[in-house]
Amino acid sequence: MLRKKFDKIMRMAQNIQTERLTLRQWATSDLAPYANMCSNPEVMKWIGSGSVRTRSECENAIQYFQVGWRDRGFGLFAVELKPNGRFIGFCGLSVPTFLPEILPAVEIGWRLDKPYWGRGFGTEAAEASLSFGLNTLDLDEIVSIHQVGNDASARIMWKIGMRFDKETIDTSCERSVRIYRKNREE
Numbered sequence: 001m002l003r004k005k006f007d008k009i010m011r012m013a014q015n016i017q018t019e020r021l022t023l024r025q026w027a028t029s030d031l032a033p034y035a036n037m038c039s040n041p042e043v044m045k046w047i048g049s050g051s052v053r054t055r056s057e058c059e060n061a062i063q064y065f066q067v068g069w070r071d072r073g074f075g076l077f078a079v080e081l082k083p084n085g086r087f088i089g090f091c092g093l094s095v096p097t098f099l100p101e102i103l104p105a106v107e108i109g110w111r112l113d114k115p116y117w118g119r120g121f122g123t124e125a126a127e128a129s130l131s132f133g134l135n136t137l138d139l140d141e142i143v144s145i146h147q148v149g150n151d152a153s154a155r156i157m158w159k160i161g162m163r164f165d166k167e168t169i170d171t172s173c174e175r176s177v178r179i180y181r182k183n184r185e186e
C-alpha cells in the first residue's frame with residue numbers, strides 16, 4: 001500500500017506544469033547552467049555565508065538533490081522555461097538540516113538565475129512546490145526560511161500565504177534568519 005502511494009507520488013513528482021514553467025527532475029545537462037548561476041555573487045548573496053560555489057561543489061549538490069528525491073520522495077525541482085526548455089534555477093522541498101532548532105521540518109526554497117528575476121517566476125514555482133508538498137505529499141506543514149535582508153524571498157513567502165513565525169540565528173553562518181510556516185488547513 002505504502003509502496004503504491006510512493007510510486008504514485010514519484011510519477012506525479014516527475015514533472016509539474018505551471019502556466020510558464022516546468023518543474024522536473026534533474027538532468028546531466030543542468031550542471032553547466034546550475035554552476036553558472038551559483039558562481040554569481042548576486043545570486044548567492046543571501047545563501048549561507050554568501051559565498052559562490054565551484055563547479056565541483058555544484059556537481060555534488062545535484063547528486064545530493066537526486067539522492068534526496070530517491071530517499072525521501074521529495075526534493076528540489078529543476079525549473080525550466082516552457083517555450084524553450086531553458087534551465088533557470090530550482091524550487092522545491094528540502095530538510096533544513098542547517099537549522100536543527102526547527103527540525104523535524106520540510107522547507108520550501110528557491111534559487112533562480114539573475115536574468116530571470118522580476119517576472120513572477122519565483123512566485124509561480126513556489127506556489128506549485130507548496131501545493132506539491134501540502135496536497136500531493138499530504139505534509140502537515142511546510143516552513144520557509146530567509147536571511148534578514150532577502151526581501152524578494154520574504155515577499156514570495158507572504159504572497160504564497162505563509163505566516164511569519166520567528167527570527168533566529170543560523171549558526172552555520174551567524175546570520176539572522178526569519179522562519180515562515182504554512183499548514184494544510186491554512
Ligand SMILES: CC(C)(COP(=O)(O)OP(=O)(O)OC[C@H]1O[C@@H](n2cnc3c(N)ncnc32)[C@H](O)[C@@H]1OP(=O)(O)O)[C@@H](O)C(=O)NCCC(=O)NCCS
Nearest residue numbers: 043110111112117118119120121122123146151152153155
Ligand atoms: C528570490 C528569487 C527566487 C525571486 O525570484 P523572482 O522570480 O524575481 O520573484 P518574483 O518575480 O516572483 O517576485 C516576488 C515578489 O518579490 C518582489 N521583489 C523582488 N525583488 C525584490 C527586492 N529586492 N526587494 C523587495 N521585493 C522584491 C517582487 O516585486 C514580487 O512582489 P510583487 O509581485 O508584489 O511585486 C530570486 O531573486 C533569487 O533567486 N534570488 C537569489 C537566490 C535566493 O536568494 N534564494 C532564496 C534564499 S531564501
